[in-house]
Amino acid sequence: MGCSIYWFRADLRLLDNPQFVNACQHSDSLLPVFVLPPQEQTPWGFQRASKQRSLWLHQNLRDLRNSLEEKGSTLFVVEGDPKNVLPALCAQVGTDVIYCEAIVAPEEQSDILELQKAGLIINTQWQSTMLDPQTLDMEISDLPDVFTNFRQWVEKRRLRYAKPVARPQSIPPLPSKLAKQDPISELTTSLFVNGGESKALTHLEQYCERRLPDTYKETRNALSQFNASSKFSPWLAVGSISARTLAKRIHQYEEQYGANDGTYWLWFELLWRDYFRFLMLKYGKRLFSPKGLSQRTPNTFDSERFTRWSTGTTGVDLIDAGMRELTTTGFLSNRMRQIVASHWVYAMNGNWQVGAAWFESCLIDYDVYSNQGNWLYVAGHGTDPRGGRAFNVAKQIAQYDADGSYRKRWLD
Incomplete structure (x- = not known):
């Protein structure tokens, strides 16, 4: 099986990360990696990522590193363009195999193509949606162009969510050839939430324990109250929690307390999130x-x-x-x-x-x-x-x- 790299992208978690589990099962040694994007300016003259976004990412990375270290591994963080830093890292540890999640946005797909051109074997897996695309019973080219039609298709087939997978039981050892890395930087800006998988799961549990799903539909449009909406989106965005984990917990909540408009609307919003992902699978660069x-x-x-x-x-x-x-x-x-x-x-x-x-x-x-x-x-x-x-x-x-x-x- 040999040595492999797992490239974390927008999936900064161990629970319900099928491709990371796959990498663990098919590697004798494994290097978990995250590539920090360099600071870039947009064509309109402002930074592509604000200080708040950078802090949020770093909080989630630190939590992921802690989780990996508890299992005898670590998270290797490098900064730069993936097409440059990943081939160099592969050469250093003696592998040409990278595992990662599939992201179908144009820039992310371009990174994969460049790595393949460099001679690397890139194993990708789609894992960011609540629903498994293969269960939709339709070709992605036939995806309805109106969300309501898509929702009705899903509900007619009684599709709820794909079953989340457990954390890996063990993580292969790190490669022996590994340079020392700098720690993830400490940023001083404060945020209204704390990053990381552990914080996401804690937030999910307290949200359910306080019976907040019951009132979600009534309060979700409030402009500023923290508990008016679920606030799952920051963790979902970086993948510190998966849509499937959320959907499963909502379903368990319904079994305990009964389904209502609030629990349905939480699932409904996750379905919208899925729809935008499937829409990009269908149309790709046209959306940009x-x-x-x-x-x-x-x-x-x-x-x-x-x-x-x-x-x-x-x-x-x-x-x-x-x-x-x-x-x-x-x-x-x-x-x-x-x-x-x-x-x-x-x-x-x-x-x-x-x-x-x-x-x-x-x-x-x-x-x-x-x-x-x-x-x-x-x-x-x-x-x-x-x-x-x-x-x-x-x-x-x-x-x-x-x-x-x-x-x-x-x-x-």
């Missing part, structure tokens, strides 16, 4: 083109308007409150994301791709599939049958911030 899936020409980029939007100085108090929360905390409720995105595209005639890139930079729960899918949806370049979502700010205030508490919190 300026027109997306539409024939509409997107708005042009205006740097002055973008600065006002991104810094929360538009003069529209609800929008400014949301954008300031985003840059301060690295998070924004789902409702506020839709409101500020809609305002950028429709009221300010902003370019949707710049908005998506700003969210990528700021959000600690940035997920390439959901971020791209949601921006396309709001901007009318995706699969929304209504051709986009233009929100009325006055109506949103009346529904969700009538007392002005949210605006006061972030504008004072």
